[in-house]
Amino acid sequence: MSTVTSPSLPAPSTPAAGQVAAPSAPSPRAARRTPTERRRWRRRVGVDLVLLAVAALFALPLVWLVLASVDAEADLRVGAPSPATTENFEAVWNEEITFRPMLNSLLLCGGATLLTVVCAALAAYPLSRYRSRLVRPYLLTVLFTTCLPVTAIMVPVYGLYVQVELIDSLLGTALFLAATQLPFAIWLMKNFMDGVPIALEEAAWTDGASWHQALVRIILPLMGPGLAVVTIYSFIMMWGNFFVPFMLLLTPDQLPASVTLFTFFGSRDSVVYGQLAAFSLLYSTPVILLYVLIARRLGGGFALGGAVKG
Amino acid sequence: MTTTLASRPPAPKPGRPATGGRQRRRALRWLPLTPATALLLLFLGGPIVYCVAIAFTDMQLTGSSSTSFVGLDNFRHAFQDEHFRNAVVLTLVFTVLSSLVGQNTLGLGLALLMRRASGPVRTLVGSLTIAAWVVPEIVAGFLLYAFFRDEGTLNAVLDWAHLPSQDWLYSAPIIAVSLANVWRGTAFSMLIYSAALAEIPREITEAAEVDGAGGWRRLWHITLPMIRRSIGTNLMLNTLQTLSVFGLIWAMTRGGPGNRSQTLPVFMYDQAFLKALIGYGTAVALLLLLIGALFAAVYLRLLRTEV
Numbered sequence: 001m002s003t004v005t006s007p008s009l010p011a012p013s014t015p016a017a018g019q020v021a022a023p024s025a026p027s028p029r030a031a032r033r034t035p036t037e038r039r040r041w042r043r044r045v046g047v048d049l050v051l052l053a054v055a056a057l058f059a060l061p062l063v064w065l066v067l068a069s070v071d072a073e074a075d076l077r078v079g080a081p082s083p084a085t086t087e088n089f090e091a092v093w094n095e096e097i098t099f100r101p102m103l104n105s106l107l108l109c110g111g112a113t114l115l116t117v118v119c120a121a122l123a124a125y126p127l128s129r130y131r132s133r134l135v136r137p138y139l140l141t142v143l144f145t146t147c148l149p150v151t152a153i154m155v156p157v158y159g160l161y162v163q164v165e166l167i168d169s170l171l172g173t174a175l176f177l178a179a180t181q182l183p184f185a186i187w188l189m190k191n192f193m194d195g196v197p198i199a200l201e202e203a204a205w206t207d208g209a210s211w212h213q214a215l216v217r218i219i220l221p222l223m224g225p226g227l228a229v230v231t232i233y234s235f236i237m238m239w240g241n242f243f244v245p246f247m248l249l250l251t252p253d254q255l256p257a258s259v260t261l262f263t264f265f266g267s268r269d270s271v272v273y274g275q276l277a278a279f280s281l282l283y284s285t286p287v288i289l290l291y292v293l294i295a296r297r298l299g300g301g302f303a304l305g306g307a308v309k310g
Numbered sequence: 311m312t313t314t315l316a317s318r319p320p321a322p323k324p325g326r327p328a329t330g331g332r333q334r335r336r337a338l339r340w341l342p343l344t345p346a347t348a349l350l351l352l353f354l355g356g357p358i359v360y361c362v363a364i365a366f367t368d369m370q371l372t373g374s375s376s377t378s379f380v381g382l383d384n385f386r387h388a389f390q391d392e393h394f395r396n397a398v399v400l401t402l403v404f405t406v407l408s409s410l411v412g413q414n415t416l417g418l419g420l421a422l423l424m425r426r427a428s429g430p431v432r433t434l435v436g437s438l439t440i441a442a443w444v445v446p447e448i449v450a451g452f453l454l455y456a457f458f459r460d461e462g463t464l465n466a467v468l469d470w471a472h473l474p475s476q477d478w479l480y481s482a483p484i485i486a487v488s489l490a491n492v493w494r495g496t497a498f499s500m501l502i503y504s505a506a507l508a509e510i511p512r513e514i515t516e517a518a519e520v521d522g523a524g525g526w527r528r529l530w531h532i533t534l535p536m537i538r539r540s541i542g543t544n545l546m547l548n549t550l551q552t553l554s555v556f557g558l559i560w561a562m563t564r565g566g567p568g569n570r571s572q573t574l575p576v577f578m579y580d581q582a583f584l585k586a587l588i589g590y591g592t593a594v595a596l597l598l599l600l601i602g603a604l605f606a607a608v609y610l611r612l613l614r615t616e617v
Binding site: 043044047050051052057058059060061062064068075077078118119120123125126127130132138140142143148149150151152155156158159160175178180182183186211212215236239240242246262265273284288291 | 343347352361364369431442448452459463493556606607
């Protein structure tokens with residue numbers, strides 16, 4: 001399997017999952033340890049300690065988030081909540097702060113994801129099934145597009161949207177989000193589709209099925225996990241996207257959670273950190289759960305391999 | 311190509327098509343490519359073309375009627391503008407510190423160490439780094455803002471260790487945002503390197519071990535050469551990723567204090583919107599796009615030698 005990767009590939013599960021072969025565990029009976037085993041054991045303890053120190057640094061900000069969200073008097077330091085409380089969650093658990101932004105995010109990202117996945121599945125079919133001199137250049141262009149820094153085109157996109165009056169429109173924003181995610185989705189989808197043997201479709205063709213029947217009834221069901229990865233991954237990327245809706249949406253009622261979070265936290269002087277932490281947790285939960293879902297389903301390097309082959 | 315296909319009349323239904331019909335049917339097979347292509351051309355291709363066009367004008371937010379062609383003025387202005395040069399330097403610092411040194415080296419280090427660690431530790435480190443990676447950008451910005459603030463966790467830790475504390479976001483904002491980017495992006499490198507390391511045949515390292523090569527020599531002479539392509543790929547993708555970081559920096563420092571953490575994307579936003587110089591901002595965007603395109607082209611070449 002090739003280890004090349006496409007940009008921002010969906011993560012496989014934690015690398016612990018079967019990829020990394022650890023040296024065999026030392027025997028529990030210390031008396032029977034050979035010197036080599038003992039040396040290995042000591043080395044492993046050393047490695048563990050170093051890794052734990054790094055892990056602590058990675059953990060601190062996350063631990064702060066969790067602790068602050070249940071702390072009635074949260075400040076910026078990690079610390080045990082003075083009185084542990086759910087009042088931060090209660091304070092943000094209302095339409096204004098949580099429900100509407102989350103619903104906006106859902107509409108925006110759900111719609112854009114749907115569009116991305118449908119377009120990518122359609123595009124992947126001919127790219128995967130038919131031969132033409134144009135397939136390779138098309139795929140290379142798509143891959144090239146994946147790499148372009150989207151941040152850079154936000155200024156022209158804004159200018160263009162003002163002129164065609166797509167500014168401050170959920171639809172317009174969803175269309176742009178879909179377009180930014182599309183190149184990678186096509187690339188992934190094509191590679192997953194290559195994994196479905198063509199023989200099954202040929203049988204369907206003989207029975208008189210058209211290409212779209214073959215695609216919907218045979219190929220897509222067979223590449224279920226691949227389809228799930230493309231869908232969930234696109235959704236995660238859009239859910240976390242801040243700059244695009246920040247630029248293209250103006251009306252407060254339409255803002256998705258990423259932007260409202262920023263707006264709250266932007267007025268820093270009067271920030272109630274506990275509530276902000278609670279809302280951050282609520283906003284992050286869906287993507288973390290979805291991530292765990294694809295990571296479990298596609299352990300190991302499968303997604304990595306799927307991202308590149310062909 | 312696809313657009314011409316799309317405008318053709320629908321083909322007659324099966325049966326035995328004549329030669330002309332068959333050709334039309336062959337062309338129609340590419341029809342499913344149209345929605346995606348249209349979306350890409352309209353919403354990515356369009357803005358890029360528009361970007362090239364208005365980078366040479368003096369467009370301002372206040373009214374597009376007065377826009378006129380100014381040739382290379384924006385670019386000339388950029389290279390003479392000390393704020394632009396400052397942004398270029400900061401972008402370089404940010405990229406080298408957080409991507410080349412931070413994410414890449416730390417990711418490789420973690421991947422190497424994790425092969426030797428015990429199971430639970432491996433799972434713990436993996437989950438934590440990946441959690442930092444999965445959390446949405448703005449949440450990460452908020453968390454690291456809290457971490458680096460004067461009264462934040464980092465200083466608490468430094469106090470506890472009797473080390474001098476300072477207001478990181480004020481005294482060293484670019485370092486703080488670089489470290490934040492390391493926190494956020496290391497998981498990606500770690501995953502790539504874990505996959506690459508898992509593919510090195512065990513016999514090779516074992517043979518070197520038997521021959522008496524120490525850890526560092528094995529790393530330098532065997533491991534690194536064997537994963538050099540992954541290193542290339544990873545560096546390229548990290549760099550591209552880092553070039554377009556905006557939300558993290560914006561949430562933590564807004565490019566400040568002053569402009570001491572103003573990388574190119576932040577500078578671009580600042581000029582185009584806060585200073586209302588769309589033309590100039592777009593010129594900066596175009597430069598950023600060109601740098602990105604350059605890296606992307608190198609990346610494609612790397613892939614070609616590999617696939």
